[in-house]
Amino acid sequence: MSLIIKDLYARVKDGAEILxxxxxxxxxGEVHAIMGPNGSGKSTLSKVLCGHPDYEVTGGxxxxxxxxxxxxxxxxxxxAGLFLAFQYPVEVPGVSNANFMRAALQARLPKEEELxxxxxxxxxxxxxxxxxxxxxxxARAVNEGFSGGEKKRNDVLQMMMLDPTYAILDETxxxxxxxxxxxxxxxxxxxxxxxxxxxxxxxxxxxxxxIRPDVVHVLYNGRIVKTAGYDLxxxxxxxxxxxxxxxxx
Amino acid sequence: MDxxxxxxxxxxSGKLRLALEQAEAEARLREAETPDRLNEDWRFGxxxxxxxxxxxxxxxxxxxxxxxxxQAPAACVEPMADDMRDGEMRLRSIGSDKILALHLKRFxxxxxxxxxxxxxxxxxxTYETEGVFTPSTIILAxxxxxxxxxxxxxxxGSGLLVATRDIKAMAGADISLELEVxxxxxxxxxxxxxxxxxxxxxxxxxVRQLTRYSGLDWAREETVAEILHENTTIExxxxxxxxxxxxxxxxxxxxxxxGKSTSNLLYKNVVDGSATATFAGNIYVxxxxxxxxxxxxxxxxxxxxxxxxxxxxxxxxxxxxxxxSHGSASAPMDEEQLFYLLSRGIPRHDxxxxxxxxxxxxxxxxxxxxxxxxxxxxx
Ligand SMILES: Nc1ncnc2c1ncn2[C@@H]1O[C@H](COP(=O)(O)OP(=O)(O)OP(=O)(O)O)[C@@H](O)[C@H]1O
Ligand SMILES: [Mg+2]
Numbered sequence: 001m002s003l004i005i006k007d008l009y010a011r012v013k014d015g016a017e018i019l020x021x022x023x024x025x026x027x028x029g030e031v032h033a034i035m036g037p038n039g040s041g042k043s044t045l046s047k048v049l050c051g052h053p054d055y056e057v058t059g060g061x062x063x064x065x066x067x068x069x070x071x072x073x074x075x076x077x078x079x080a081g082l083f084l085a086f087q088y089p090v091e092v093p094g095v096s097n098a099n100f101m102r103a104a105l106q107a108r109l110p111k112e113e114e115l116x117x118x119x120x121x122x123x124x125x126x127x128x129x130x131x132x133x134x135x136x137x138x139a140r141a142v143n144e145g146f147s148g149g150e151k152k153r154n155d156v157l158q159m160m161m162l163d164p165t166y167a168i169l170d171e172t173x174x175x176x177x178x179x180x181x182x183x184x185x186x187x188x189x190x191x192x193x194x195x196x197x198x199x200x201x202x203x204x205x206x207x208x209x210x211i212r213p214d215v216v217h218v219l220y221n222g223r224i225v226k227t228a229g230y231d232l233x234x235x236x237x238x239x240x241x242x243x244x245x246x247x248x249x
Numbered sequence: 250m251d252x253x254x255x256x257x258x259x260x261x262s263g264k265l266r267l268a269l270e271q272a273e274a275e276a277r278l279r280e281a282e283t284p285d286r287l288n289e290d291w292r293f294g295x296x297x298x299x300x301x302x303x304x305x306x307x308x309x310x311x312x313x314x315x316x317x318x319x320q321a322p323a324a325c326v327e328p329m330a331d332d333m334r335d336g337e338m339r340l341r342s343i344g345s346d347k348i349l350a351l352h353l354k355r356f357x358x359x360x361x362x363x364x365x366x367x368x369x370x371x372x373x374x375t376y377e378t379e380g381v382f383t384p385s386t387i388i389l390a391x392x393x394x395x396x397x398x399x400x401x402x403x404x405x406g407s408g409l410l411v412a413t414r415d416i417k418a419m420a421g422a423d424i425s426l427e428l429e430v431x432x433x434x435x436x437x438x439x440x441x442x443x444x445x446x447x448x449x450x451x452x453x454x455x456v457r458q459l460t461r462y463s464g465l466d467w468a469r470e471e472t473v474a475e476i477l478h479e480n481t482t483i484e485x486x487x488x489x490x491x492x493x494x495x496x497x498x499x500x501x502x503x504x505x506x507x508g509k510s511t512s513n514l515l516y517k518n519v520v521d522g523s524a525t526a527t528f529a530g531n532i533y534v535x536x537x538x539x540x541x542x543x544x545x546x547x548x549x550x551x552x553x554x555x556x557x558x559x560x561x562x563x564x565x566x567x568x569x570x571x572x573x574s575h576g577s578a579s580a581p582m583d584e585e586q587l588f589y590l591l592s593r594g595i596p597r598h599d600x601x602x603x604x605x606x607x608x609x610x611x612x613x614x615x616x617x618x619x620x621x622x623x624x625x626x627x628x
Pocket of ligand 1: 012015018036037038039040041042043044045054087
C-alpha cells in the first residue's frame with residue numbers, strides 16, 4: 001500500500017511544462033519530505049495530485065493504494081483519502097468554517113446517514129483546542145480575514161477532522177510562529193500511524209527536526225533529483241542547493 | 250344636539266372626497282400607459298410579454314383572491330379602511346403608474362400596521378394566492394417605535410401577486426422589513442409571478458429592507474426610498490438565486506431630500522441557467538441635501554454562459570459634501586474557492602451551492618447585523 005508516482009509530466013494548461021518526469025514512492029506509514037528551490041514545482045506536484053484545474057497531466061501516472069488518482073474527480077480523491085494543506089489556503093466568503101467541515105464530513109457518510117452534529121462539534125472544538133484556535137473560528141467564514149498563520153492552522157484542523165490516509169503539507173510551517181510550529185508538528189506527529197503517510201514540503205530544517213521524516217527528496221526543475229535519509233536536510237541547511245544545480249545544469 | 254349636523258357634514262365631505270379620489274383614480278388609469286420596451290424603466294426582461302400580461306390580468310380579474318394571515322400584537326393592526334386609499338394614491342412607482350393605478354382600483358385588501366412602541370417579537374404577515382391578488386401593506390411607525398416585520402408572499406401555480414408597501418417612519422423609529430417572495434409550482438407549466446412596489450419615507454429614523462425572491466417565473470421590484478429629515482439611515486438589501494428561465498427585475502431609488510443622512514444598498518444575485526437579473530438603481534441627492542452618504546452596489550455571480558445580467562447603477566448629485574459610491578460587478582464563481590471545497594471532498598453540486606450561498610451571505614448578514622445594532626441601541 002503506497003502512493004506511487006511514475007514519470008509524471010504536467011503543464012500549466014496551454015502553458016509551460018512544470019513537472020518533467022517525477023518519480024516518487026511513498027509507502028503507507030512513512031513520512032517523506034520534499035525540499036527544493038523556489039519555483040521547482042513542489043506546489044505544482046501537490047496540486048496536480050489533487051486535480052487542480054489549472055494543470056494538465058501530459059504523461060505518467062499516480063496510484064494511491066492501487067487506485068488511479070487521475071481517473072477520480074477532485075472531490076473523489078479527497079474522499080479516497082488524499083489531503084493537501086495548501087501553501088496558500090483560499091478564503092471562502094460567507095461559508096462558515098463549521099458548515100464547511102460539516103459538508104466535508106457529511107460527504108463521507110452513506111447517503112441516508114446524517115452526520116451526528118453533537119459529536120461533530122465536540123470533535124471540532126477538541127481539535128481546535130489542540131491547535132490553540134479560538135472557538136470563535138467555527139462561526140467565521142473559511143479563512144476570510146485570517147492571518148497567515150491562522151490559515152495554516154485552519155488547514156491542519158481540516159486535516160485532523162478529515163483523517164486522510166495520504167496527507168500532503170505544502171509549506172505549512174511558513175508563517176507559523178515558533179509556538180504554532182511546535183503545536184502543529186506535535187499534531188502531525190500524533191497523527192502518524194501505520195495506515196497513514198505524510199508528504200511534507202518545506203524550506204526549513206526546523207519543521208523537519210520536529211517531524212523526523214523517513215525519507216528526504218529534492219525536487220528540482222520538475223524532477224526528483226535526489227533521495228536520501230535525514231542527513232540530506234543538514235547538508236542542504238549548510239550548503240544550499242548548489243550541488244543539485246551543478247549536477248543538473 | 251350639534252353632533253348629528255356635524256356627522257352629516259363629515260359624511261358628506263367623506264363621500265365627496267371618495268368621489269374625487271375615485272375620479273382621480275379613473276383619470277390616472279386612463280392616462281397611464283402599459284409599459285413597453287420604450288419605457289426606460291422596462292427596457293429589460295421582456296416587458297412586452299410581462300407588462301401586458303400583468304395589466305390584462307389586473308384588468309380582467311375582479312376576485313382579488315388571496316389569503317392574509319398576520320401574527321402581531323392586536324393593538325398594532327388597523328382594519329383596512331377606505332380612507333387609507335389616500336396613502337396608496339400618493340405612492341410612486343418606477344415606470345409602473347399603470348400598474349399602480351390598477352392596484353389602486355382594487356384597493357381594500359392588506360394589512361395596516363400602526364406601531365407606536367418597541368416590539369420585541371417580529372410581526373409576520375403572510376399573503377398567499379393562486380389567483381390574482383393585490384394586497385397593500387401600510388406601515389406607520391410612530392416616534393421611537395421599533396419593530397421587525399417579516400412579510401411572506403406565497404404564489405402558487407400561475408398566480409400573480411402584486412403588492413404595494415407604504416412605510417413611514419417618524420423620528421427615532423427603527424423598522425426592519427424582510428420581504429420573502431416565493432413561487433410554488435406544482436407542474437412544469439406553472440408560472441408564478443410577483444411584483445412589489447415599496448415606498449419608504451423616513452424622517453430621523455432607521456429603516457432597512459431585505460428582499461428575497463425564489464421559485465418565481467417572473468418578479469419585479471420597485472423600491473423608492475426617501476430621506477425626509479437629517480439623521481436618517483435607510484438600508485436596502487437583496488439576495489437571490491435564479492435558475493432556469495427566471496427573470497428578476499429590480500429597480501430602486503434612493504432619494505436624499507435632506508442632508509446629514511445615509512442610504513446604503515447592496516443587491517446580490519446568483520444567476521444560473523438562462524435566467525435574467527436586471528438591476529437599475531438610482532441615487533438622487535437633492536440640492537441642499539449636504540453631508541449625505543449614499544452607497545449602492547449590485548453584485549452578481551454568473552453560473553452559466555446563458556445567464557444574463559443587466560446592471561445599471563446611477564447617480565444624480567446636486568448637493569455638496571456628499572460621499573457617494575455606486576458599483577456593479579458580475580463574475581463567474583471563483584474557481585479557487587470551488588477547488589478548495591472540492592479538495593475537501595465536498596461534491597461539486599454541494600460545493601457550488603455553498604460558494605453561491607456564501608456569496609449572497611453578506612447581504613443577509615449586513616441586514617441582520619444592522620437589525621441587531623438598531624435594536625441594541627433602542628433597548
Ligand atoms: N498556474 C500557473 N500559471 C503559471 N505558472 C505557474 C502556475 N503554477 C505554477 N507555475 C510556475 O511553475 C513553476 C513552479 O511553481 P511551484 O509553485 O510549483 O513552485 P514551488 O516549488 O512550489 O516554489 P516555492 O518554493 O516558491 O513555493 C514556477 O515557475 C511557477 O511560476
Ligand atoms: Mg510552493
